[in-house]
Amino acid sequence: MQGEGALEQEKRVRYLYQVDxxxxxxxxxxxxxxxxxxxxxxxxxxxxxxxEIGFQDLRRREQSRKARRRRYRRRPKAFxxxxxxxxxxxxxxxxxxxxxVSRVRLPTVWPPAAGPLAAAPQPVAPVDIGDxxxxxxxxxxxxxxxxxxxxxxxxxxxxxxxxxxxxxAAASLGKxxxxxxxxxxxxxxxxxxxxxxxxxxxxxxAYGTGVLYKxxxxxxxxxxxxxxHLIKESDNTAWKMFTRYLGSENIQAELYRIGAYSxxxxxxxxxxxxxxxxxxxxxxxxxxxxxxxxxxxxxxxTNTDFxxxxxQPLPEGTRVAHKIGSYETTFSDAGVVxxxxxxxxxxxxxxxxxxxxxxxxxARYAIQDMSLTTYQLLNGPxxxxxxxxxxxxxxxxxxxxxx
Numbered sequence: 001m002q003g004e005g006a007l008e009q010e011k012r013v014r015y016l017y018q019v020d021x022x023x024x025x026x027x028x029x030x031x032x033x034x035x036x037x038x039x040x041x042x043x044x045x046x047x048x049x050x051x052e053i054g055f056q057d058l059r060r061r062e063q064s065r066k067a068r069r070r071r072y073r074r075r076p077k078a079f080x081x082x083x084x085x086x087x088x089x090x091x092x093x094x095x096x097x098x099x100x101v102s103r104v105r106l107p108t109v110w111p112p113a114a115g116p117l118a119a120a121p122q123p124v125a126p127v128d129i130g131d132x133x134x135x136x137x138x139x140x141x142x143x144x145x146x147x148x149x150x151x152x153x154x155x156x157x158x159x160x161x162x163x164x165x166x167x168x169a170a171a172s173l174g175k176x177x178x179x180x181x182x183x184x185x186x187x188x189x190x191x192x193x194x195x196x197x198x199x200x201x202x203x204x205x206a207y208g209t210g211v212l213y214k215x216x217x218x219x220x221x222x223x224x225x226x227x228x229h230l231i232k233e234s235d236n237t238a239w240k241m242f243t244r245y246l247g248s249e250n251i252q253a254e255l256y257r258i259g260a261y262s263x264x265x266x267x268x269x270x271x272x273x274x275x276x277x278x279x280x281x282x283x284x285x286x287x288x289x290x291x292x293x294x295x296x297x298x299x300x301x302t303n304t305d306f307x308x309x310x311x312q313p314l315p316e317g318t319r320v321a322h323k324i325g326s327y328e329t330t331f332s333d334a335g336v337v338x339x340x341x342x343x344x345x346x347x348x349x350x351x352x353x354x355x356x357x358x359x360x361x362x363a364r365y366a367i368q369d370m371s372l373t374t375y376q377l378l379n380g381p382x383x384x385x386x387x388x389x390x391x392x393x394x395x396x397x398x399x400x401x402x403x
Contacts, residue, residue, distance in 0.1 A: 128377075129153070129156065129158045129160055131377055132151065132160050132373075132374065132377045132378065133160045133162075135373045135374075135377055136149055136151070136160060136162055136370060136373060136374070137162065139366065139369045139370050139373055140162060140366075140370075142369075143355075143358070143362060143365065143366035143369070144357075144358050144362055145329075145355045145356060145357045145358030145362065145363060145366070146163070146166075146355070146356045146357050146358075147162065147163065147353065147354065147355050147356075147366065148162065148163045148164055148165075148166045148168060148272065148273040148352075148353075148354045148356075149161070149162040149163070149164065149273060149351075149352065149353050149354075149370060150162070150164040150273040150274055150276075150277050150350075150351075150352045151349060151350065151351045151352075151374055151378075152277060152281070152349065152350040152351075153349050153378060154345065154346060154348065154349065154350075155346055155347070159277075161273070161274070163273075164272065164273040164274045164277075164352075165262070165272050165273075165274050166272060166273070167262065167270050167271070167272055168270065168271065168272065168273075168330055168332070168354045168356055169269065169270060169325075169327045169328070169330040169356075170263065170264075170269045170270055170271040170325060170327075171269070171325030171326050171327035171330060171331075171332065172209075172234045172236075172239075172323065172324065172325040172326065172327075173271060173276055173323060173324075173325040173332055173334060173354075174239075174263075174265060174266070174269045174271065174325070175230055175231065175234065175239050175323065176276070176279045176280075176283070176323055176334075177251050177252075177254065177255050177260075177263070177265055177279065178230065178239060178242040178243065178246065178251055179227060179230060179231060179283070179297060179300070180254060180258075180279060180282055180283060180288075180297075181246050181250060181251045181254045182223065182227060182242060182246060183289045183293045183294075183296070183297055184254060184288065184289055185246070186289070186293060187288075187289040187290050187293055191223065192223070193222060193223045193224040193227070194222050194223070194224065195222065195223050196220050196221065196222055196223075197220070197221060197222070197223055197226055197241055197245055198218055198219065198220040199212060199215055199216075199217055199218065199219045199220075199237065199241065200217065200241075200244070201217050202240075202244070203237055203240045203241045203244065204217070204237055204240075205236035205237045205239070205240050207236065208234075208236045209233060209234045209235065209236065209305070210229060210233050210234065210235025210236050210237055210238065211229070211233060211235065212229055212235050212237035212238055212241075213236070213237045223245075226238050226241060226242065227242075227300060228300060230242060231300040231301055231304065231323065232300060232304050232305060233304075233305050234304070234305070234306065234323075234324070243266055248265055248266045251265050251266075252264075252265045252266075255275075258278055258279070258282050259278055260275035260278045260279060261275075262274070262275050263275045273334075273352040273353075273354055276332075276334045276352045276354075277334075277350060277352050279334075280334060280335070280336055280350050280352070281350065283297045283298065283301075283336075284298065284321075284336050284345065284348075284350075297321075298321040298336065299321075301321035301322055301323055301335065301336075302319060302320065302321045304322070304323075304324075306324045307320075308364060309322075309324055309331075309333035309353075309364055309367045309368060309371070310322050310333045310334075310335050310337070310351065310353070310367060310368075310371045311335075311371075312368050312371075313368045313369075313371055313372040313375075314337070314371065314372065314375055315340050316340070317340035317341060318337065318338065318339055318340045318375070319337075319338040320335050320336070320337050320338075321335055321336045321338075322334060322335025322336070323335065325354075326360065329356060329357050329358060329359075330354065330355065330356045331354075331355050331358075331360055331363035331364065331367070332352075332353060332354040332355065332367075333352075333353055333367050333371075334351070334352040334353070334354075335350075335351065336348050336349075336350055337349055337350075337351060337371075337374075337375065339375070339379050349374065349378050351370070351371065351374055353366075353367045353370050353371075355367065
């Protein structure tokens, strides 16, 4: 009996198992065919599980976003540039129709000939530079001492030189580099000639020429006024003030810039006739500073307190813009000479004479002799010393002009 009961129980379990299996199978089929489901399906992942976003992809996406932002930012700038260009094109025609305006007023260094019907200048015969060379050699041989001489004639472009590269004591010829540097800086807008400068205790040079050493410490003036004392009176205190104000290294650099490599500024204060000629040419050249500033420098060098060397033997009406120097047994004069009735740089000539190893009177006489010889040979046989500044005795006398 018990064996039959166990068998019956096992059959019932198998039957229930088959029923459950059939029910589960039917449920799966209804879900697949669109019927109702007992449980909601699991959400599908947006990214397949076997695919991962790498670092390179992220960087490319970020770069792409930045590039789009940059393009958006550039658009307003492009529109602004385009608008400005269109406005410029619209304003250009009226501007082109205006009359041109002269930006530079060319100064008249000397008053022009009186009257509108003034006679035109007559052509001058070509100068024989060989005659000038011979004439100057003869003058040098007739005077004691050692001489360095250089003459430049702009009309022919020729130069006569006698020992022009010899080194001499510059004395007050060394004030020309300070003048050049001052006016060059003014032309470049680095300073104004109306700026003020005061006398410091270290500036006072109580020797030689000039009057500023008599002023009290703290005495103030403009740079233009100080330049007047520097050149017109050859004031040594003004020279020291400019050396401090401009800087000796800057003045030396300006000398190197123009090619005056043989000049030692301040200490040892030496130069050559060739270097002094370079300085004169720059001072007289309007393009070095400006027409106004060049004319002003030449004015400062005209009618100075020392007119007894180059200017002395020349005819009245001759203009000489020059600078002298005196130190121990070295005496010099260098300048630009404009013959009488001439108002043009084309008629001018440049002359530098430095004497060494002689007395002041002998050097003065030699410089006057060379000045007159050069004037006569460059201005033709009709040129003479008639009407010269002072009589012959005053020309040849050892009048003192010590600096």
